[in-house]
Amino acid sequence: MAQENKLITLENITKKYDGQVVLDDLNLYIRENEFLTLLGPSGCGKTTTLRIIGGFETPDVGRVIFDGQDITNLPPNKRQLNTVFQKYALFTHMTIAENIAFGLKIKKKSKQYIQDKIDYALKLVNLDGYGKRMPDSLSGGQQQRIAIARAIVNEPKVLLLDEPLGALDLKLRQDMQYELIRLKNELGITFVYVTHDQEEALTMSDTIMVMNQGYIQQIGTPEMIYNEPKNAFVADFIGESNIIGATMIQDRLVEILGAKFACVDEGFGNNQPVDVVIRPEDVDLVEPEQGTIQGVVTSLIFKGVHYEMEVEANGFTWLVHSTDLSPVGKQVGIKVDPFDIQIMNKPESEDEEAVGINE
Amino acid sequence: MVKRLIQKGYIGLVIVFLYAPILVLMVLSFNGSKYRSKWGGFTFKWYRELLENEKILNALWTTLLLALFSALLATVLGTLAAVAMNRMKKLPKAIMMSITNIPILNSEIVIGISMMLLYFAISFSLGFTSVLLALTAAHMPYVILNVLPKLRQTSRSTYEAALDLGASPISAFFKIVLPDIFPGVLSGFMLAFTLALDDFVITHFTKDAKVSTLSTVIYAETRRGIEPEIYALSTIMFTAVLVLLIVVNRMKAGAAKKLAEQQK
Amino acid sequence: MNKREGRLAKQNRLRQHLLSTPYVLWSIGFIVLPLLMIVYYGLTSRDGGGFTLENLKLIWEPTHRATLWLSIKLSVISTIICLLIAYPLALALRALRLKSNGFVILLFMLPMWMNFLLRTIAWQNILEKNGVINMLLSAVGLPKLNIINTPTAIVLGMVYDFLPFMIIPIYNVLSKIGDDVIQAAADLGANYFQILWRVILPLSKPGIVSGLTMVFVPSLTTFVISDILGGGNILLIGKVIEQKFKMANDWNAGCGLSLVLMVFIFICMAIVQKYDKDSEGTSVW
Numbered sequence: 001m002a003q004e005n006k007l008i009t010l011e012n013i014t015k016k017y018d019g020q021v022v023l024d025d026l027n028l029y030i031r032e033n034e035f036l037t038l039l040g041p042s043g044c045g046k047t048t049t050l051r052i053i054g055g056f057e058t059p060d061v062g063r064v065i066f067d068g069q070d071i072t073n074l075p076p077n078k079r080q081l082n083t084v085f086q087k088y089a090l091f092t093h094m095t096i097a098e099n100i101a102f103g104l105k106i107k108k109k110s111k112q113y114i115q116d117k118i119d120y121a122l123k124l125v126n127l128d129g130y131g132k133r134m135p136d137s138l139s140g141g142q143q144q145r146i147a148i149a150r151a152i153v154n155e156p157k158v159l160l161l162d163e164p165l166g167a168l169d170l171k172l173r174q175d176m177q178y179e180l181i182r183l184k185n186e187l188g189i190t191f192v193y194v195t196h197d198q199e200e201a202l203t204m205s206d207t208i209m210v211m212n213q214g215y216i217q218q219i220g221t222p223e224m225i226y227n228e229p230k231n232a233f234v235a236d237f238i239g240e241s242n243i244i245g246a247t248m249i250q251d252r253l254v255e256i257l258g259a260k261f262a263c264v265d266e267g268f269g270n271n272q273p274v275d276v277v278i279r280p281e282d283v284d285l286v287e288p289e290q291g292t293i294q295g296v297v298t299s300l301i302f303k304g305v306h307y308e309m310e311v312e313a314n315g316f317t318w319l320v321h322s323t324d325l326s327p328v329g330k331q332v333g334i335k336v337d338p339f340d341i342q343i344m345n346k347p348e349s350e351d352e353e354a355v356g357i358n359e
Numbered sequence: 360m361v362k363r364l365i366q367k368g369y370i371g372l373v374i375v376f377l378y379a380p381i382l383v384l385m386v387l388s389f390n391g392s393k394y395r396s397k398w399g400g401f402t403f404k405w406y407r408e409l410l411e412n413e414k415i416l417n418a419l420w421t422t423l424l425l426a427l428f429s430a431l432l433a434t435v436l437g438t439l440a441a442v443a444m445n446r447m448k449k450l451p452k453a454i455m456m457s458i459t460n461i462p463i464l465n466s467e468i469v470i471g472i473s474m475m476l477l478y479f480a481i482s483f484s485l486g487f488t489s490v491l492l493a494l495t496a497a498h499m500p501y502v503i504l505n506v507l508p509k510l511r512q513t514s515r516s517t518y519e520a521a522l523d524l525g526a527s528p529i530s531a532f533f534k535i536v537l538p539d540i541f542p543g544v545l546s547g548f549m550l551a552f553t554l555a556l557d558d559f560v561i562t563h564f565t566k567d568a569k570v571s572t573l574s575t576v577i578y579a580e581t582r583r584g585i586e587p588e589i590y591a592l593s594t595i596m597f598t599a600v601l602v603l604l605i606v607v608n609r610m611k612a613g614a615a616k617k618l619a620e621q622q623k
Numbered sequence: 624m625n626k627r628e629g630r631l632a633k634q635n636r637l638r639q640h641l642l643s644t645p646y647v648l649w650s651i652g653f654i655v656l657p658l659l660m661i662v663y664y665g666l667t668s669r670d671g672g673g674f675t676l677e678n679l680k681l682i683w684e685p686t687h688r689a690t691l692w693l694s695i696k697l698s699v700i701s702t703i704i705c706l707l708i709a710y711p712l713a714l715a716l717r718a719l720r721l722k723s724n725g726f727v728i729l730l731f732m733l734p735m736w737m738n739f740l741l742r743t744i745a746w747q748n749i750l751e752k753n754g755v756i757n758m759l760l761s762a763v764g765l766p767k768l769n770i771i772n773t774p775t776a777i778v779l780g781m782v783y784d785f786l787p788f789m790i791i792p793i794y795n796v797l798s799k800i801g802d803d804v805i806q807a808a809a810d811l812g813a814n815y816f817q818i819l820w821r822v823i824l825p826l827s828k829p830g831i832v833s834g835l836t837m838v839f840v841p842s843l844t845t846f847v848i849s850d851i852l853g854g855g856n857i858l859l860i861g862k863v864i865e866q867k868f869k870m871a872n873d874w875n876a877g878c879g880l881s882l883v884l885m886v887f888i889f890i891c892m893a894i895v896q897k898y899d900k901d902s903e904g905t906s907v908w
Binding site for chain 2: 714
């Protein structure tokens with residue numbers, strides 16, 4: 001990527017709380033106009049990363065560069081970015097309009113300018129005419145939209161969102177996902193989004209950064225993260241998958257559970273232990289004699305779009321998604337297309353697994 | 360860091376302001392001279408004489424009884440009142456709430472006088488009981504205001520679950536609701552007890568000559584000089600409460616630590 | 624089924640009445656009736672018992688008017704001083720981020736376990752001619768202060784006695800304001816003083832209102848503090864009322880003055896509450 005494209009750069013960020021390392025030598029850049037999602041389980045350091053960008057925490061080591069300026073020690077009120085908080089953090093003593101006007105009044109904008117901005121922002125979040133209401137009288141989803149409106153009227157270059165949909169119910173969450181994508185496109189600014197919900201991340205992001213225990217596990221587009229997880233953690237965290245210990249016999253040939261499967265990966269060496277990831281929808285159930293290995297169906301659940309089956313084969317329980325039904329007890333063969341087998345280096349210890357790859 | 364230091368220094372200053380007179384009184388309890396403004400050397404004399412001063416010991420006993428019973432009464436009645444008010448419809452609730460607020464907003468002198476007038480009107484003779492009821496009436500609102508928020512937090516469904524599982528409303532109240540609101544009940548009781556222990560004005564107007572509490576004894580002696588035994592007694596009381604609080608706090612901290620270790 | 628539901632509803636209503644009736648009766652008997660007694664005495668004449676406004680007019684007698692004015696002045700001053708001390712204190716306490724506010728409340732309630740008359744008397748020791756303060760002043764070569772038996776001493780006594788009642792409600796609301804709200808304000812560009820003025824202060828209004836009430840009312844009506852620290856030559860309205868009952872034995876006059884005082888307090892409270900739109904809105908006043 002071109003140098004001038006990097007809006008925010010985090011350099012060698014380390015942060016400890018009470019001696020506990022939360023972020024360890026984290027490096028990251030965020031491009032202009034990008035929708036970046038920080039994804040990971042709770043305690044992985046994603047919120048801390050966001051709070052360092054927002055200015056609510058200062059890193060113990062490292063620098064935050066914004067638009068070519070070092071802003072590591074700049075307080076939040078001096079930064080050209082705004083945050084949407086997890087629990088909205090609306091000012092309960094002010095009306096909706098006053099909430100939205102807050103940042104503009106601080107900046108001493110003219111009355112007319114502020115009024116225009118309020119009208120524009122309310123329209124943008126589809127809450128026209130709500131200006132005189134108090135925050136308490138709004139639903140959770142509406143409050144969240146006001147929190148977004150309150151942030152964007154300040155025309156930040158970057159909007160930071162800390163699990164903004166976490167407190168909403170499923171249906172509302174899905175609606176808000178579309179809303180956020182639309183907002184992002186209309187505003188043309190950078191979004192940095194924190195979530196532990198992989199579906200949210202896959203739906204909205206341009207780029208996903210998967211984190212675990214303070215380390216970046218993988219950075220990439222949603223498709224890359226889903227189809228080519230770099231390690232077992234990412235594979236396990238994003239979507240469902242069969243993760244199986246295997247041996248790389250040679251280039252493009254892997255032995256899984258005693259059977260040889262053709263694959264497309266090269267360069268792992270000969271007879272090396274590896275992990276393979278196979279997505280459940282990529283496992284094909286065929287007649288026993290046509291399969292690479294044979295097994296028996298042990299459970300069957302109807303999931304609406306597809307059936308979810310478990311197949312016992314060679315001592316491993318395979319998770320299989322298919323639109324074709326195979327009844328419990330049926331003998332089946334298992335076949336996997338070569339390009340659906342994802343090979344990963346085996347981590348030698350827990351720690352290494354956490355460190356992952358740090359690009 | 361400097362800000363932190365200023366903050367802590369300021370807190371310390373206010374605490375010194377609040378506790379300085381207490382320190383003065385403690386020093387006075389060891390003063391060999393009978394006069395407040397003269398230092399007559401260190402002595403334990405007043406502590407010994409306190410044990411023989413029947414007037415003060417009687418006043419102490421009356422004060423403690425009044426505080427304890429009025430606080431208990433206020434707590435029981437106040438908790439029931441809070442439960443009842445919590446279930447009222449909006450308008451009756453608002454009316455009762457306003458009435459409840461009167462004794463808190465009203466001055467003690469008006470409460471004292473009004474109670475005295477009531478007793479006079481119904482020919483209820485002044486004495487221990489009249490003071491007890493007046494203190495209860497004055498402090499019950501504090502219990503209600505401590506219990507109501509806790510009741511609001513308590514979900515109705517847990518009470519209903521208890522009923523569903525076969526508990527009678529009364530046992531559901533004692534086994535489910537009461538434990539839930541107990542912190543509020545306890546702090547209401549403590550507040551009522553402390554206020555009653557420290558009360559002078561209401562007692563002053565609703566007692567007869569035979570009843571005397573520590574406050575009324577002290578007030579009567581303000582002009583001619585306080586008996587030093589009173590300083591000794593107050594020092595003992597204050598120290599006892601302080602020690603008790605420290606012990607309770609330690610026990611709580613210990614229990615919390617133990618719990619934390621168990622969870623590890 | 625319907626019949627059973629009807630019976631249940633009836634039972635519920637009965638239970639509700641059983642629960643609420645005692646408190647309703649109690650409030651009428653011990654709160655409303657006593658106040659009506661004051662109204663009755665305040666509006667009737669001492670001899671004969673006919674309706675009169677004489678007792679209320681007493682407040683306009685020059686001496687009483689001056690007394691009331693002094694009482695209002697001193698209590699307003701003490702209330703403002705209490706607020707000025709307590710608000711920064713509550714902010715500092717909030718900054719400590721204690722896990723429970725029980726400790727703070729205890730710390731400021733604990734002095735109440737030493738009798739408040741005694742604690743006020745102790746201020747005599749600190750303030751008087753040869754008291755602690757003057758000893759310290761002369762030790763460093765400064766001139767002595769003459770505070771005892773002046774209005775200043777009374778204000779100091781009021782501030783001392785009622786300060787905890789300002790601290791606790793303000794601290795209680797401040798400790799409940801979420802960090803994210805304050806961070807949101809900072810995020811939107813507000814500096815510390817803007818956050819304080821536009822966010823923290825308005826959000827803590829309910830605490831300030833109840834603090835103002837709990838300091839102003841007892842300051843206005845006290846007769847004990849002026850007795851002890853005013854040396855008996857400074858008369859406050861509370862003392863005048865007390866004397867009407869305990870010395871002059873003129874209940875009607877005492878009730879007349881109390882009534883005026885009570886109405887004055889309620890009007891003050893109503894005004895303060897009006898400015899506090901965030902209060903729970905459950906009270907009828």
